[in-house]
Amino acid sequence: MSRSLDSDLLAHLEADDHNQICKDISALLTNLPENELLEIEFLGKSHPLQPGVNYLRDGTAVAIPKLRLVQAFFVARQFLQAYHKDSRLNSSEVMAATAVLLLMDPEHLTAANTRKRLLISCLENSETGELALRREKQFVDSLLTSRLYRHAKSPTLWSHRRWLLHLFTVHDVVVDLHHDIKNVVMIAGIRHPRNYPAWHHARCLVDRDLELAHSIVADVKEFCLKNHTDISSWSFLVYAINKIENKQDRRIVGSSIFAEVLGITDSLRWISESVWTFLRTIATVGLISDQQFESFVAVNKKLASITVETSDQWKTLDSARHWCEKYRPPTGSKMAA
Template identity: 35%
Template structure:
């Protein structure tokens, strides 16, 4: 290591300052951060940089965290304009995403800026904070991508950004922000399967958008948002068919999708996919049976159930005992249909 001759404290400070410089250079973009395996050594012994991608050994990050923690507690009571403590919280949250004190400090500093600086500067600072959060939430970092503290922080931040954007931004700009939020959720879901906190954030986002659209003259149609989300999440679920969290969110969207015939199209698309790949993913079939079991969710529910029955008959002709056919049979048995017996062959 290039810093092997330094004392322990000097090593900590050296790696901490290197990491802070990188954050400063990329404060207005989403970067990808990865913990390097022990076999890969950065040329300078500290960071491996490639544009907006950063690799850092776990031991080096731990050293940076120790220096950041010291810097934070030494400077957190200083003037609101002193950046040292705020800078330290980035490294702290990268290493420990559940550090509530650091997260709350960043919230207080953002609120303090609201009345202390020009509104454009404040708005730019909020968007930089969003870049910082997404850099951690969408990077291949196992603990960080499902951090409830960071996902709550993103939700809190969006509540500050929304009023500003609604006043000045075009519908296209707002659509970009909304799409970026869903992209962050989907990417985090890929990084950490079953990412409950990410998908719960997406639910809160949809509910909040619906409330805004109902209360103010929003420059975006809420129906478009739900429709776009449904198509995007459906595609995501096809790529990650075993992830129950994604299917659960798609079912949540289905109940809010208008016009109703689009709901039928989504379910039909899922059935076509399941037939094509002879799906053995229980999560997919949980979605199907919950969608078909709801008495009023779909416009042509009976026709979709008949489609499922036809697919089961086709599967029986080739392999009655396959997991694929068993899931279809269980789904049909689970779905109550007036006028038909509960048990089906």
């Protein structure tokens, strides 16, 4: 494959003011709207902009040409390298440069770690520490919920967010974890289906506050029903149910959700492995009655009977039934605590 650039692209690269492009894009990422997240998209060659126009913006919606971002990336990388040689450079400019680097490459560990060091320094030497924390969270959440496939599932960005929440705790800054699951994790789950890093982050949020488990299951259930092939979200729903501390509440919630999901599965003839993994798991952890278990087996057999036996779907149903028959508590026993 040829690595040569076409003449039009070379002309653009030579004519543009790369420093100004970097300043414009970094300003976009640092001067965030009040209490709102940016919705970022990239523009391809099919959407050229006029010279001097480095992005499009309508409210919180932003579109940046990929070429402009690449140009800004090289300038930002040079600035970060200069900072590592001379740490006396302006910290706000360094933060702006790292924002561009992470927008271009969400796995840029050097940029993420530089932001950590600068943020810690800001918290130690400034009275505006809470504002700095919230601004950083706003920036990271904008990347995680953007319409950028790699960013929504970036292990580096999710790790950075967990680290950031730890700082919130250390500095006694309140965070609405329920809001975070609904408006960050779930949005990232929509942007990138089967988003395991996002739902793993949701587990971390529940572990920080176990009372969250009871309040979030209804929202997670709705998400799962709307995205029924997303096994990561179903897995988190099981986790959240099992984290409900009160045993009676856990049985009631688990049994109710199981009955609703089983009914919808029967009605819509869902044979997705994701759904049946959820049903199988709930059926074997002692949260449902014997009557519900019998209904589970009946629906399983019904759907298996109308599914071609050589298909993967039939194997999924057959596996679910045999798993439950193996691990289900003995018939007639009381529901487990």
